[in-house]
Amino acid sequence: MKPISKPLSLIGLLLTTPAFAAEDDKKAVELSEVVVSADFRPSTAQKTAVSLTEINKETIESRGAQHLEEVLNLAPNVNISAGASRGRFFQIRGMGILSQYDNPVNPSVGLIIDGIDFSRLGGAATMFDIDAVEVLQGPQGTKFGPNAIAGAITMRSVEPTKAFKMRAQAGMGEYNTLNLGVAVGGTIVEDQLLGRASIYTHKSDGYMQNDTLGRDNTQKQDELTFRSKFKLFATEDLTFDFTLMHVNVDNGYDAFTLDNSRRSRSNQPGVDTQNTNAFAVKANWQASDAVIIQSEASYLNSSSTYSFDGDWRTENDGEKHNRDRDNYAFELRALSDSAGRIFNGSTDWTVGVYRFVQDEKFKSRLDYRSFGPSEITQVAGKYNTENTAVFGQLDSHLSDKLTLISGLRVEAFKAEYADSGTVKTIPSSVRKNVNEVLLGAKLGLNYQANANQLLYTTLTRGYKPGGINNNANLPQNQREFNTEYMWNVETGLKSSWLDGSLITNLAAFYAKRLDAQTQSSTYTPNTGSFIDFYDNAARATHQGLEASIDWFMTDHFRVMGSLGYLDAKFDSYQNANPSAYNPEGRQVAHAPKYTVNLGAEFYASEAWTLRANVEGKDGFYFSDSHNAQSNGYALLNASADYRYDKHWTVRIWARNMLDKDYATRGFFFPNNPANGFLISEKYVQYGEPRVAGFTVTYDY
Secondary structure, eight states: OOSSSOOOOSSSHHHSSEEEEEEEEEEEEEEOOOEEEEESOOGGGGGGGOEEEEEHHHHHEEEEEEEEGGGGGGGGGEEESSSSSSEEEEETTHHHHHHHHSSSOSSEEEETTTTTEEEEEEGGGBBBEEEEEEEEEEEOOOGGGGGGGGGEEEEEEEOOOOOOOEEEEEEEEEEEEEEEEEEEEEEEETTTTEEEEEEEEEEEOSSEEETTTBBOOOOOOEEEEEEEEEEOOOOSSEEEEEEEEEEEEEEEOOOOOSSSHHHHHHOOOEEEEEEEEEEEEEEEOOOOSSSSEEEEEEEEEOOOOOOOOESSSSSSEEEEEEEEEEEEEEEEEEEEEEGGOOOOOOOOOEEEEEEEEEEEEEEEEEEEEGGTTTOOOEEEEEEEEEEEEEEEEEEEEESSSSEEEEEEEEEEEEEEEEEEEEEEEEEEEEEEEEEEEEEEEEEEEEEEEETTTTEEEEEEEEEEEOOOOOTTSSSSSEEOOOOOEEEEEEOOOEEEEGGGTTEOOOOOOOEEEEEEEEEEEEEEOTTSSSSEEEEEEEEOOOEEEEEEEEEETTTTTEEEEEEEEEEEEEEEEOOSSSOOOOOSSOOOTTTTTTEEEEEEEEESSEEEEEEEEEEEEEOOOOOOSSOOOOOOOOEEEEEEEEETTEEEEEEEEEEETTOOOOOEEEEEEOOOGGTTSSSEEEEEEEOOOOHHHHEEEEEE
């Protein structure tokens, strides 16, 4: 891989990174290939037969991004649901959970940070010292298992290097924003041990004014992240990678108002906190010329509190949900090397086993006594799951240009749920068990027409385990829901043109969801509360396109863009409550029909780089339980970098420069005392307004 001597941002579905290399007074475009982790074997992105978006470090920093939510609009057919201090619930191609309160949920989009499963813990997706984000669109069941029926998001922090490297960064911005961080890495023991560690803090008052309390920080952001990595060369054939991570999020949550403004009137604003410690170790052993053995083990402990003012006014209604999770994961796999290929040396193989255990304890309190003395629920319980899988994949080279990919994953899923407490002051106890055998598969053909053109087509079967509804008000036949399966056909073309100065990617997909798990939310009149539950209510078709372009039009000017088109509709829908809203034939929730991103970079000189992009999406339905929609929007972002003496960079950046209001979560129910709580209205949580700032970075 060739070093990048001048930072370049990567916006959209851009899978190789052209770089400028200065030689005397001349500049030439070179290709530095990006290695991705979308398959069992490391490969360059342009040779990986999957639709994916690569967002690199320079793009992250050019936007002043502190959290994953601030860069995901660059990926086509991706959306974010907030309902918290951060947008931490993700949807890909119209699939993904929208929220979590007291009920247990299984994700549709996996979040993997440095090989550790952070699914449903999106608040931990902070961005300092992150080298790249990969957004994998479409089912990834053979590699990532049940958490990736819609796709997966992986984040990789910077790897330790032999040479000593240091980065110090400080930034300031609007809304009393302050960022400080430092990263240091290099050789610890010559030829044996490398290391890197970083620590970063981000603080902001947030974007809400609370008129009742006279405060402007009830939606504050207070996030601390520590990461460390070590690489041990135990022998010439054996290496170990160790990762240690600590994330402490102490954010406020005060987002909804009766008049859909940024001026809150709540008297008890909520919190959105998360304290997470995680550890992982990976081993890579070149057992022989024929076989490579790889293993990964990780442990994660996370404690979180999510609370909010339930009436958005000065009554004392509210909810508080505490959750403690322990995740244990282990994977062992064997991969063929060149001498280990089978079938006359034509086929690479991978086999492996996987084990994942999650123990979760929760405690929830829902207090709506302004509607009556019995409107209080207090429940505590546990939700434990076990996943055990075996998997394998064959990469059969039928010719020099044509490769057949075949993969299979068989997974045993086991869940145990138990709780006790009172539901509206009535004693309640729920106990449920789930045992299932799940099957994921992949069959694909890759045709490498020449060094610059890859055509691929794949048929994949993804799965998402069934689960449990814990609301004691539900009838027994709604307490459990079944596994969802999806068949997905995808065809793509990855191309490089004009001596590598133009890169294009195009993918088309068609997916059928069977027994689709849908989230329903029924408002209980005159209580201020909802009954949330999941059900296998639907069959749905998701089809669309994803395209991108990355073009160095000249040595000084670069254009990048991506476009997503999504037609995702319910073919049929059976609601457990026949009188409730039925979205049959309608676009599914949080699935905008189009997403777009267009950006440019201008390299004015060796010192100055100017960037701008516009990103937007169509309006979308907030829920499958009602017809309320967001508005479509387009956001303008820009930055200017000045580099001095190869060590210093001063960056001025702005997001949402035109200060557009756009929604990241929405509800439709009666919550306004002015009309006697009789008329349902739309209520929205806004994304961030215009935010501008500057960052100073010192690299050594």
